[in-house]
Amino acid sequence: MDITKDMLQAATRKAVEAGLLPRRVYVEDIATNAEIMRDILEAALESAAKSDSDLSSPAPQPN
Incomplete structure (x- = not known):
């Protein structure tokens, strides 16, 4: 996602x-x-995508 x-x-x-x-910043800091x-935001979106794929894969079964 962009x-x-x-x-x-x-x-x-x-x-x-x-x-x-x-709240107040210099122009060069914007x-x-x-x-x-x-x-x-990129890190959050990557993490969310990874979490979504982790949730869609089946959970490991105990031995």
């Missing part, structure tokens, strides 16, 4: 609300914060 501009904006908004990113959020 990360859209809307996804990035929503994640950044939530990070600011949670105090993970500063791109850095966007890249950080993109990396976090």
Whole structure:
């Protein structure tokens, strides 16, 4: 799944609300914060995809 501009904006908004990113930033920090959020979203989507595939495979049977 590709990360859209809307996804990035929503994640950044939530990070600011949670105090993970500063509410007021310098212009040069905006791109850095966007890249950080993109990396976090990519990791979350990869983890979710892995979890989904783990859930669809049968559980190991005890010996």
